[in-house]
Amino acid sequence: MIDKQVEDVAQALSGITDGASVLVGGFGAVGQPNVLLDALGEMGVKNLTVIANNAGFEPDIGLGRLIGRGCVSKMICSFPRGSSSFDTFYRAGKIELEVVPQGTLAERIRAGGAGIPAFYTPTGVGTQLAAGKETRTFGKRDYLLEHGLAADIALVEAWEADRWGNLTFRGSGRNFNPIMAMAGRLTVVQAQHVVPLGAIPPNDVVTPGIFVDRVVHVPCGDPPIAKVATAQGGTK
């Protein structure tokens, strides 16, 4: 019988070693695999390369905390602002940073999971982020060559999971999670609910279990309330 559910978070993360590359799902407070990130920090692994949209937020939660513990030596992300941990390490020269436009980041991750080694995109042409990248003309327009981005590990938060690893997501919790599940050589899911096989209708499966290796039941409840949308907005 296929059963990807493991008993606890320690088992979910077993085998992750120093120097691993780690995809981390989530956007804002939603869909963040914070319990997995905390446990990863407690394992004391070092020199991680983390791929995520941001570089964490609060210093005592999730990715911000992992960085604060000194576990991360490189961030690949689109918007590393709003994280005091990252700021501290970055200014001290203790963490490397690769800034990638958000859509290019998403497409690189999908490509990494889809067996596409490289693709061309109009995003970033003629900007500082094009430095060192091939520019090529198709039709009348210039495009940059960007490479697929897979990683040793993907950490994902899901709403429901079954024992085959089929996943659903709630609200905007989908964000980077499904494409990161595709691009992780080992994909580990913290799921709010573990449901019987067949409980998720075939049309409602967002991430098919083929992309998932381990599921751990983490009923950690609702995300904290965020700012409510106003004209003054927040960070990206």
Next chain:
Amino acid sequence: MIDKQVEDVAQALSGITDGASVLVGGFGAVGQPNVLLDALGEMGVKNLTVIANNAGFEPDIGLGRLIGRGCVSKMICSFPRGSSSFDTFYRAGKIELEVVPQGTLAERIRAGGAGIPAFYTPTGVGTQLAAGKETRTFGKRDYLLEHGLAADIALVEAWEADRWGNLTFRGSGRNFNPIMAMAGRLTVVQAQHVVPLGAIPPNDVVTPGIFVDRVVHVPCGDPPIAKVATAQGGTK
């Protein structure tokens, strides 16, 4: 008020002219926009380039019928077998053929809809279908350069549609339909059911309405029974 529903098939197809490129969804008997295809044939347009997985099946249905009427001058597809209309025109030198591996075809269509002009794929390297294509090495492996494939029109069959053009699909009717909806400059949907806005829950929308231009209600019922799976299989 946004209302993409049109009154009839004629309105759904209005403006389609000779020489148009047309993406046609469907795989096997499921998800084929046959009513739109028939109406297109009756309009008498000529010199269409059709992009689909197959080149039609029965001579009196859908794409097979459109080809038989002499409307199509070029097929881009992965498996043009099992269509007597296509065979006749192909052997007479009256229809051009570009054979594309099925996965490359799907990825090219997605790329066409996603603003990716070109990408590299391992599929087809070292084969006759690599003729004239750039081969490039990433890591230790060779890949082919393939181009995004958008078209003037996409013809799609959906299960449900609302007035914003949000779509769901039934069974294996999803197949090429969602990616073709993305890649059509004018995307026309024949829908089995038109439902009120909001009837499709946000998580269940497969094709968001942004990819859809026109919806026509065509309650044409279940596909015909196909062969039931046996060891002897059918055509791809």
Next chain:
Amino acid sequence: MTAGTYKPWGKLDIARRVGADIPEGWYVNLGIGLPTLVADHIPEDREVVFHSENGILGMGPVPAPDEVDTWLVNAGKENVTLVPGAALFHHADSFAMIRGGHLDLCVLGAYEVAQNGDLANWTTSLNDRVPAVGGAMDLSAGVRNVWIMTTHTTKDGQPKLVERCGYPLTAGKAVTRVYSDLAVLDVTARGFVVTDMVEGLTRDELQKLTAAPLHYA
């Protein structure tokens, strides 16, 4: 009216102008900050669909404090609502919409806009602080119409509309229209074409506050 007796449009005035100019049925992404205001200024009888980079089409009004769904945030990480007809999807699909030219409009802020449409709005230098780009480059490269909401000059009075951007570019030849607190300008092959301006402002005055030649339709 003599020179100098004019009052710049306020934020809400600008948002109202932008909102009034968005046609029914457009798919629109509003950048963080000022552009977010536009959502509240679409004429009531007009349907416009709002997109968020993190996988939402069909964002609705700001939630009441007791009706916040904390599972739903926008690109600014603020809690938002959905309208009937909304759809949820992942980041790669979201940027397929953006990069694939499916969105009709994005409204963004700017540090500088050049007369050829070049946009600088992501960083004032790669060294000044932590560089961060978010979705700005994808939006400005991919969306059909890129409108800018901005003050006409910086707080120091330096023009933001220029011949050529000095700050690092977000995208080349991207901006199609600028709504400043002093004027509305189309970006055309000729350069900036003023289509509207604050009452009481003279063409000479507007030119002095702009570091590129202004044209009039």
Next chain:
Amino acid sequence: MTAGTYKPWGKLDIARRVGADIPEGWYVNLGIGLPTLVADHIPEDREVVFHSENGILGMGPVPAPDEVDTWLVNAGKENVTLVPGAALFHHADSFAMIRGGHLDLCVLGAYEVAQNGDLANWTTSLNDRVPAVGGAMDLSAGVRNVWIMTTHTTKDGQPKLVERCGYPLTAGKAVTRVYSDLAVLDVTARGFVVTDMVEGLTRDELQKLTAAPLHYA
């Protein structure tokens, strides 16, 4: 037993052997024709997930005649069923699984297999009839293990296992194992390594029916 007194394995024998060798938990795509038989020969206590190119994971047994869902076909365009845990998706996602190396196994037919793993199974010539490739090139280039089910020779007695393919290639260095009606062979750096063969067949006889040197483990 003397030379010549052997009986080739039948289709069902081969299917049973393939089925017995598929480990629990593998994600498997079965090509049209012979390979389809394997689905019915997975040991009952073993869960294996079947994939179809047209957007299905979790195909189940053949439907009873009165329980056919005509909205559900496989890559061979036959009506099929789903098991609990099945998922439906579109073609680009389906081939992302294939090309991205997420499937453990595909079982395909062949015209020829070369000792370096080269596979020819899509056309005997670009001119003989309408060329058609389907998903064969993606499967053989993308799936981790490519097993071939085939007769050891053509109907005319020509070897299908060869030093180098004469027919147009489907993919280079793709095949990892061959299940013929006479033997099971791994494709290794040394070439074909026989791991099992029909009872009563001698190594000499097998070699005569094979156009590439055979090795033994």
